[in-house]
Amino acid sequence: MIRKIIYTTLVCLLCSPLLSAQQALFSGSREIVSPQVNPDNSVTFRLLAPDAQEVKLYGDFIPSQGWIPKGELMIKDDQGIWSYTTKPLESDLYGYAYTVDGVRVMDPNNVHQIRDVATVTNIVIVGRGQGDLYSVQKVPHGTVTRTWYESPSNKYVQNRRITIYTPPGYENSKKKFPVFYLLHGMGGDEEAWINLGRTAQILDNLIAEGKAEPMIVVMTNGNVVQEAAPGESSLGLYKPTMQLEGTMDGQFESSFKDVIRFMESRYRVVPKSNARAIAGLSMGGYHTLHISRFYPKTFDYIGLFSAAIMPDERVAGNPEYRDIEGTLKQQRDNGYRLYWIGIGKEDFLYQANAEYRQLLDRINMPYVYRESGGGHTWKNWREYLSEFAPLLFK
């Protein structure tokens, strides 16, 4: 008994990670719960900062003023704990962070964080609704694999990292599965959809509910100059940037055949257009639009999520972008099962998408249109994924 107590005390003190002893000193060993989702779906945030002059909470549940995020002032109690309780929130996944006297601070009581380009935010899920779809539930789980494939058509870098979701039961069956290629936006990489997009949770849950067919989901890195996500390549632990060379010049589209070839040689998949879907957000929607044109009779399911549409004039002459209208007509004539376009009313790409729909209308190219609220946000892209996936391979 004594030995156990001494042992566990020592383990607690010595295994404990950097600063936790310090934190225990700061907090007088009191446990601070943050974030706390309350029964009415309001959320209480807390931060111990006895010496701070001003603590603010930032989160995507707080309406922004134009492009500048608005912070809510938190209130300090007599123990130096600052807190803020939101009004009841819609069920969803939210990101947040604090500022303390102007310095950005992660919630030290919440280890759950996601990187978006060069910024890390804490996350909290409010359940009993859409948020449940983004949560791990007691259902069969798929497998998530990070591996590397060869892309000889890519002129920049040929050995490239890729994230693959296989559905529950894939490994214990001899069945062949359909494949859904899911592409990220500018500043993203092969970690974007699996982390920010909650792809594994959404697919696990939709499949368990019988709402989506079991399918493989392939999350590529659409930055042709990158081997892999920041920190996962031989460039080391560098700071990610939004802009990269060659992201929308046709290279990704023309080298996409290497991804398909890799998937169809390594995995048990149905190598037919009615078992291939492709969708992407923003730049990934642009890639989707052009890849689905550029490879005729390859994809029967196409999804444009808040998509960028037309190539820049400097690259518009590249082979992948020639005769867009003609190849769209060819795509129309070849036939497909679903051409899905989703966009938020406040998205800065709303007008470009409206013009694109006019083009599709003019050439009688059928599509399903989904207009949501909000703008160019992961809230919308998670929703679009959870609406699009159930439409596939039926």
Added chain:
Amino acid sequence: MIRKIIYTTLVCLLCSPLLSAQQALFSGSREIVSPQVNPDNSVTFRLLAPDAQEVKLYGDFIPSQGWIPKGELMIKDDQGIWSYTTKPLESDLYGYAYTVDGVRVMDPNNVHQIRDVATVTNIVIVGRGQGDLYSVQKVPHGTVTRTWYESPSNKYVQNRRITIYTPPGYENSKKKFPVFYLLHGMGGDEEAWINLGRTAQILDNLIAEGKAEPMIVVMTNGNVVQEAAPGESSLGLYKPTMQLEGTMDGQFESSFKDVIRFMESRYRVVPKSNARAIAGLSMGGYHTLHISRFYPKTFDYIGLFSAAIMPDERVAGNPEYRDIEGTLKQQRDNGYRLYWIGIGKEDFLYQANAEYRQLLDRINMPYVYRESGGGHTWKNWREYLSEFAPLLFK
């Protein structure tokens, strides 16, 4: 051209994640580089905090005073940027964080972070030495898979998450591979070795250099009450704790057969003792000691990294812990190829390991002993892994 500029400006502003506009305001759009590894292997850390009274840097490169991490005061320049430059550091992977007026702050200019139990720290790698082994290099890369297996022998939870590294070339060969089971310590889970332990980088690099045999590495969750790591289970986004029920009572040991069965049915492996290795750190070293005894003729390679040794008296009567000396003698008589014990001179388990070595000496059970500097730290465990793996399956 104009369209491109407008487009990219809009994308930057609107896709940019939470708070980045805010940060741009704070920093006057100036780019702060932090951490910066200098040519002499010193590291400069920087933080913009114009209104702060005191900013400190904490890191595992700063000698601690007993159990309390010591912070180094940072110096503020006339632009509100606080900085600190270390002396030249040994090549290694280091963790760090700041405090600003007593509040723990992550480096907003470094997205590279690792969670250790309930604390997230920034990381930086200093190269040209051991740190190169922990970095992604331009070498063939293995595959990292997070999947779920059934453990019917576990009385708490049967569907369990597991992390598996397969070496470069596994998927393109028909060869069978040896398997190395690698176990975490208290407070860890199936994410510990792959993240904190840099297993994939170490194995990729050792294999590429011809120093280690291509092998599969299996990283289990040794907490029998957990489905999965915090955030990866149906318990939601909760705060991890160091102490869990049933971690060292024999359940993990007696249900370990389910892990072996899973690996040997799902993967192409050599199902022989000379192609099985097992090692673990701290609690995982304890699990290793007892699993390798409890399953006779199963493992020819055994590694105890800063291991806990003897069961608590409350569980010492459990079947997995009966007749330790007798089963060790049996293990000795059955034969094995390597019994490796590593411990730091300042480890709180040093004495327990010394006593265990006396026991092994007394029963003439051969082992290899590696005494390092330092204590109960990931610095040591990464080193032990990089020394142990090359000894396997030769």
